[in-house]
Amino acid sequence: MTASQIIFYLIAAFILGFGILSMTTRKIFRSAIWLLFSLIGVSGLYFWLQVEFIAAVQIVVYVGGIVVLIIFSIFLTQQSGIEMPKAPFKRTIASVLTVLFGFAFTYLLISKNNFQAGDGKFNADVSTIGTRMLSAGEQGFALPFEAVSILLLAAMIGCIVIAMKSKPEEK
């Protein structure tokens, strides 16, 4: 077993362990912190796969943006220390069974499938990504880029409108 393999299994255990903790703990603030660790593990997996740009984006957007937003909204909407009520026993059993069977069937499919490795050189450095993203020609991604930027603008305006306090009624 080489060092690279050992690092992969460590990262995998890190992601899955913190993911399970995040979905089973009953304190909401701890759940957010463990989600943070799990997302850091995912970015570590991207570093291991040598797609450094995606790993950096993962850290900046998920760890720096979304988790901080979630923690803020926990502070705004409830006490962070209280325990959430336990899910009913019946629902827990049903969801554990559903998840286990779903996982078993999906992994069965994956392990039976014979994946053929493609040829070509994998090249995902930042300059290639940037050139591709803004080129409108063959293999360019300018149209989805524009669509996503309009979506972001709409989401930003929508957030402000939704969260705006309505003025008190005047007589």
Place this chain on the structure above:
Amino acid sequence: MNGIPISHILFVSTALFFIGMYGMFTRRNMITMLMAIELILNSVNINFVVFNKYLWPGKMDGIFFTIFIITIAAAEAAVAIAIIINLYRSHKSIDVEDAAEMKY
């Protein structure tokens, strides 16, 4: 590549997906359900990157899909949190069972 077969990496992403599904099924708090959605989106991202790198290394479509999914996840989280905060103002609770006015 790197001595790891692709199915082991797909094991991680599948397990992460079903952990997120478990969270969706058992949690009734809107913020924790949002966290479950983030886990599910992350597992999809891992799949895209791994398939791109192992099966079609000459192309970059998986990388771009991952970038766009991350962007859309950020927008979705922001809108969801605005809705949650607004709901908390009117209902004093963020439990999905308490927001049942439009159910019937």
